[in-house]
Amino acid sequence: MTVTSAGMPATGTAPSATGSAPAMPVSFQRRVIRTGLLGAVIALYLCMVGIVPIFNARPLVQGVISLGQAALFLSLFATGFVATRRVAESSSRLIADGAIAGGLSGVALSALVLVGSMVDVRAFMPNASPVLYGILTFNLGTVGFWIPMALGAVLGGLAGAVGLASPRLRRSLFVGLISLFALGLFAGLIRTPMLALPVDELARLLFASDGLTLIGAVVVLVLSVGLHHLQRTRRLDRQFAALPPSQRRRIQIPLIALAAVFVLVLPQGLGSFFAQVIAIVALYVMMGLGLNITLGLAGLLDLGFVAFFAVGAYTVGLLTSTAEFGIAQWPFWAAVPVAVIVAMVFGAFLGLPILSIRGDYLAIATMGFGEIIRILAGSDLMKPLLGGPRGIINIPKPIEVPPDSLLAGPNQIYYIALIGAALIAFVAWRLRASRLGRAWIAIREDEDVAEAIGINLIQTKILAYMLGAAFAGLGGAVFAALVGSIFASSIQLMVSINVASLIIVGGMGSIPGVIVGAIFLIGLPELFREFSEYRFLFYGIALIAMMQLRPEGLLPSRIVRREFQHGGGDEPPESSTSPLAL
Amino acid sequence: MKASLIERLTEGAIATFLWLLRVAVVLVVVVGSALTIMSGRYSLEVYVGLVVSGLTLGSIYALIALGYTMVYGILRMINFAHGEIFMAGAFAGYFVVTASDKLGFLNQGPVTAMITIVVAILVAVAVATPIALLVEKIAYRPLRNAPRLVPLISAIGASFVLQYTFRGFFGPGIYSYPTVDFLDQTLPISGVIVRYVDVIVVISAFVMMTGLYLFVMRTKLGTAIRAVSEDKDTAALMGIDVNRAIVTTFGLGAAMAGAAGVLYALLFRQVFFLTGFVPGIKAFTAAVLGGIGNIPGAMLGGLFLGQVESIGPTLFLDGFNVPSPNQLKDVIAFTMLVLVLVFRPSGILGERIARSRA
Structure with a gap:
């Protein structure tokens, strides 16, 4: 693809580019x-x-x-x-x-x-x-x-x-091929839960341990092509949009409830590998939502996210570890608030000097911060405190449970990350409509104008950095608990780039965008761990393609979408106060 | 009224904080240097050696920085993939030098070694330039009028694509450059150890930089480049082919970076797919340091950064008994980047970057 x-x-x-001459034989x-x-x-x-x-x-x-x-x-x-x-x-x-x-x-x-x-x-x-x-x-x-x-x-x-072939048939064929591809790729993911349910015979018939069986392929192809080709009705989303709001809500609420139940039972019965993958995705959703405040709302491209991630992870490591470098052996839950506060303080201190830096310079400066923290964490200088490359080990799990319970292994991390993500999403959602949120959006649109209409740049920006850093610290804390240890080598620039990319691909300023971005950029490559070397190749291609085809992201917030349609953010859309959809 | 008081207080606090930062940096530098020098742990020769290696490294940074600075000057974008162009040059050079080694040509004497190096540099330029032009065409050109973060993100994407394409092609391993006996010999000067490789790197870098400078200052195309970086629209009205100027800029920058890749690899004798990342960021630091958009500034910034990075860890940190200070040389470089961005974003020789642009 x-x-x-x-x-x-x-x-x-080509035609739009060459323009003048119509295609000649x-x-x-x-x-x-x-x-x-x-x-x-x-x-x-x-x-x-x-x-x-x-x-x-x-x-x-x-x-x-x-x-x-x-x-x-x-x-x-x-x-x-x-x-x-x-x-x-x-x-x-x-x-x-x-x-x-x-x-x-x-x-x-x-x-x-x-x-x-x-x-x-x-x-x-x-x-x-x-x-x-x-x-x-x-x-x-x-x-x-x-x-x-x-x-x-x-x-x-x-x-x-x-x-x-007729365009219609052609489209059906493409849909068929794409379904074949998608189901073939995710066969393992679909098969595992099916085997646990009464439909295990069907699962064995359609899916092999990797990929589809021949019968499965034929079934998928016939079904998808047939269904698409026979479909006479209008597309569901258009039908939905045509409904009056009250009816729309009546459909929406059960759908949301269904989605919530789905998300809650998701890790059960998936096997430890997939549970680990979705725990990581949830972790990145959480961090993405955090950076989304700095980048998506306030428009500050912070590539030093990993610095605060490191601060959070090391704080939890130091406070909870039962091994060499642990200093307090606190429970995880007591360490998390401390980690978040420490990360926030770091956010404020690193944010202060770079207040006046803008745009791409800011990206480079924050990236410099990230690198400084990374090198320091692994250096001999900090070794007596942080363990250098050997890191801090024996970080206890947040909840001690028997190995076969619902909260065993990565599952509890998944739920913790889910709660964290829900919390951050709620904060972000409430903040966005608030005075502060609107001030951030104003800064993103045009700093000078924002200052001129009386927004206190210093306060607003520092708050954006602090909140972003707090959520990054929370991400680091959960990460430390997920892995059970924290090494200097886990602190990589790639963490920053991953988080920034997933926001950009998903759609800046949009909460569903972050989720979609995390699934695409973190979840998919994790599923294809065996080809992990190509992960960044696909990232790169995705970033370049996104910037040309859909610079506003897959699921942008309304304001951002309008901005890009209005050409380059030079003219802010007139009604930026309009209520924002989630 | 109340709000304005709070505002003034916060502003005062921030100003104090920034001053404390400055004082702290100056204190570390001065006290650290004094302690190191007084400890007498290092002889003069060590310091001279560090200066020489700083000069070598710095001239390589300067070469790479030229590409950043010229592209920034003309398009106001950070060409994040520039480090990867440099890496491509280092790879190309590797194949030439290795082939020459396999043929038994490389270590016949100084002349054959020099011929190999020149050929390697030419091949590296010939490889790096088309790659940069391709990147420009695919990843940057369609975005010329997009909001500023858009091309930066595209550039990060291009950087990944290049890194992992090289990884896919040539594998994740580290390739060691063959030993060139001639380069490891030292100059016959007593007291100071200067290897031929240092001399060659510095001389070739300066020859290329002078060439570039003359090209930009004296030729018609160079004038066009300067005109476009001054004001794209006006230049277009004057009948200048803006596109051609931009493409030439990318090409020139890439040629310098490709050559720098060979020199860097001759110095450090290894290359792999991530080779370009750190030197790339540092060269960008150098470009900012010298004043981005300014060609002599990039050269100066590169040399300065090379010195700081080479002498810095020993001079500033060793006095404080920091264990293995050389691990922290990148910290010094990045700290300098942040400090420059904070305190003097226009750089040493900087063209002023208007607030609205930066």
Whole structure:
């Protein structure tokens, strides 16, 4: 999926860019070849960067197709699709164009197989291995060097043929493919709870331990395509929006209750791995909501979030640990308020000097703070106090329970993080409509104007830093309890970047946005731990793509959305006092 | 009235706090230096050695800082991915030097070593420049008129993509540069230990910086770059191809960074996919230190930062008996970044950054 989005800007929306000259038949052939070459580059990239060979270990449909193969096929297919898009041509011509473009990409892969069989570059390019060539040639080796070429032509031609189908059918097909992908990816996640319930036979029929079974794939494809294609009614959300408010509420309340129950029972029966993953997601939701005050409301891009996270974690570690560096052996619950207050004090002290710094300078300055704290925590200077790289161990769990109870292991952290997140969300929601919240939004829109209308910049900004820091400290405290220890190596710049990214991807200033962002950026990569090396690659692509396609985020708050629609935040929307939706 | 009193009080408190901060920093520097010097733990030669290594490191920072400063000058954006361009150069250089080593050419004598280094630098420039232009085209150009945080976030994304693309291509391991015997020899000066590698790094950095300076000051395209960074719209009205000026700026910055990557790798003899991050941030510090947007400022800032980082830990901290002060050299660099941003955001030679812009 990411492949196509990366390829789009270069080829996709050409007409609006070139503008003056309407697409002439002359440029056709050239366009097909250009797209084919671009597709070749992308396909080679997928292979060499390791996505194809490493993701090959994970089946999408058991015994039929792996995730790595799917990525490769998808890139070839997308090449053919892009090459034939927006072209009104005869059907044979479309298929031929698609085949040429896809085939060109395939030729590059064939060349890779041939070159790879002659020169061994594995010493410095670990992915150019026989494993890769095996995938490309369906384990035929060098003899099968023609396979990628043929495959590219077939898939590209197929993509051209899809262009012939009615838009409706085409959309249904895409929905089917996407459902197949999604269910294949999350098979494990869906299967585990199903096995615990009376539907375990069905689970075994549809899902393998990883990926779908062949039967499952067929069922999913048929069901999703069929349902989408047969759907005659308007989309549900539009129907919903058309309802009068009173009826809308009548539907909303049970839905919210249902969601709440779902969230509460979520970790039960998922197995310890998934429980750990959702505990981490909940933790990041909590921290995201904290930073959302600094970044989303007040517009201060704070990349030093990890500094306060560290302060909170180390405070809890020092106060509760029963091992070497513990100083008090307090219970977790007594240590948390202290951790939050200490983090707040740090927030105020670090916030004071940087009051007058703005925008991207602020990002760099706060990042500097984060790095300073990180290096100090691991240094010999602080070693007698914080344990240096060995860290503080034996931090007790917040609630001591027998191992098989509802609150065992990561589950209690999940619930604690959930309570924390709910608390922060409530505070953030109440604050936003308050005088202080509106002052923050005013500062975000334009600092000078905000000052001119009588907002006390110093107070307002310091409060934003302090609250952000308090929530980061809370996040650190919960993190320390989750892991049971705190090391200097857990204090990474990446924590700051993760939290900032999830807010940006989710939508600045919006609470549901934070949740969606955390699920996408933290949850998904955790589920694909085995490919964790690519996590940041996808992050990077997601950030770049988001900034171009939807800079306001997936679920932005209304004000931010309007701001971006009004072009660049130069003119604040006139009615910023309008009530904000959650 | 009451509110204004509180306001004045808080303002006073903040001013006091900032003054205390200044005093504390000056105290640490002065007292620390005095204690270190009086302890007599280090001879003069050690200090000279530190100055030399600071000069070497500083000239590399200066080279990278040029890219930050020029791009900031022209687009008012922090090119966060610049450190990764530097890393790409270091990788390219690695392959050239290793190939030369495998062919038995590298250690034939000073001449072959020098030829290898020059070729490595040229290849690094040839690799780094297209990557930077690609990044500019994909990640920055569509966002030129977006609000300011948008390109910064896109740049952070580009930085990740480059880092993990290199990791994917070449694996997570650390590649060691082959030993170049000639570079490790010392100059025949008694009393001071100066290796050839230091001399070569400093000389090449200065040659390139002079070249860049002349290019920007004397050529037509350089004038166009300066005009665009002064005022984009007016420059466009004067018939200057703004796009071309911006692309050239990125290209020049990347060329410097690529070359700096080779020099850095020759000095530290290793490269891996995260090599670019820390030098990148420090070079940005250098650019801010010298006054962002200002080319001589970036050079000066780089040299200054190199010295502080090299001498700082020993001179300022050792006197306080801080254990292993060299661990804290990055803390010194980052503290300096924050201090500069707080107390003199316009830098040493700074063009004034209007409040509304910064």
